[in-house]
Amino acid sequence: MTTGSPWRAEAGALLKRLTARWNQLQPPDDLSQQFLADAEAALAETDNSVRGWWNGRHKETVWRSLHAAEARITSLGTDLGGRLPDVKARTGQHLSSRDERYKALIGIDPANLGLNDRTAVETALEAALRLGDDGFSTLRGHRNRLLYTATALLVVLLVIGTAATFKPTMLPLGIGQSTGGGDFWWVALWGLFGAIFAASVSGAKLKLSLAPYAFGVPLFGLKVVLGAAFAVVGVLALKAGVVAGQKVENQAALIVAAITLGYSQQLGTKILDTYSKKLVAEAKPSTGDVKSG
Structure with a gap:
């Protein structure tokens, strides 16, 4: 039992x-x-x-x-x-x-x-x-919010990615002026890689808890999806010249930018880490x- x-x-x-x-x-x-x-x-x-x-x-x-x-x-x-x-x-x-x-x-x-x-x-x-x-109820609510936020964001990315596959010019993420149906998925994939690396390092610091609800997996999932989103939006911003002096002129630069941007989601989700740990301690x-x- x-x-x-x-x-x-x-x-x-x-x-x-x-x-x-x-x-x-x-x-x-x-x-x-x-x-x-x-x-x-x-x-x-x-x-x-x-x-x-x-x-x-x-x-x-x-x-x-x-x-x-x-x-x-x-x-x-x-x-x-x-x-x-x-x-x-x-x-x-x-x-x-x-x-x-x-x-x-x-x-x-x-x-x-x-x-x-x-x-x-x-x-x-x-x-x-x-x-x-x-x-416990508060922790459960937090876990559920992480899950449906990650799911909703994933659905949005899949819809945008599918649209960009059939019409690459709507999101010009390729090198230079070139566009391709796989550009979105390529950038998102490297963003996922950066986010997974960041989330793994952060998750290694979590302590085991006797609370009946675990938030580690939902939080990890949200970070990974955010990493892909950060990479897509960030690379698009770089190509638009939003950041002065920063350009994506070759494949290596594109990959490095996508990984870095994916990893950077950790800065935005750090507050979620702190809040989650606080809820676990209280529960x-x-x-x-x-x-x-």
Whole structure:
């Protein structure tokens, strides 16, 4: 059930730990049991449909159910006093110090826990974990936007390239005054090469994440398509004399220009790299319960 991707293994470990803690509750809690059952069912689910992959329903159900169960089990447990420092630390990662729920949590005395204190623990921890889970939805949306942007741009390039194949004069990308039906694809190909090189170097710096959504491949795809677009537009600009002193007078110059322009997309997508890494950091699943104790 939990074999495969890292996020499944991590979620499965958390499920086992929480189930063991639930078994120690006296009396048993039906609500947290239902949360655990929902998580287990979603974790065992294999949805290979495009729609399921796109909306990520079962993945997000797993984490939201696990975290809802964790917040409740933690608040009801007889070991709450010992877990309170960890709860405060993890909650502080998501809730502001000005948040009333966090203030109530910080003020709890581990040696004197009452019913209201346990309610405050559940409320604060659940709110904090929910914010982390919301990061999964944001990351999924980011991945999907990268995909349909890359797809839309690819379709536009294919349409323009097909038109340029039958009417080369519409995009004079050849050497000198010569034009040919394959000029567009030749320039785009070398732009792809430059973009692939840049994207590979950038991708090597990415760290593995336990988040259930990966953005590396969609981002790589967008960079590659942008590289081809940059090469086509850039070579066209050079031939038009937009850049003073820069000319494309032979085949070698054309290839170097296309590769350089394809590589240059990295300058434009660097902000995407930074934003993507930020989203992954924010969407890191809170699994402190698995790693503690």
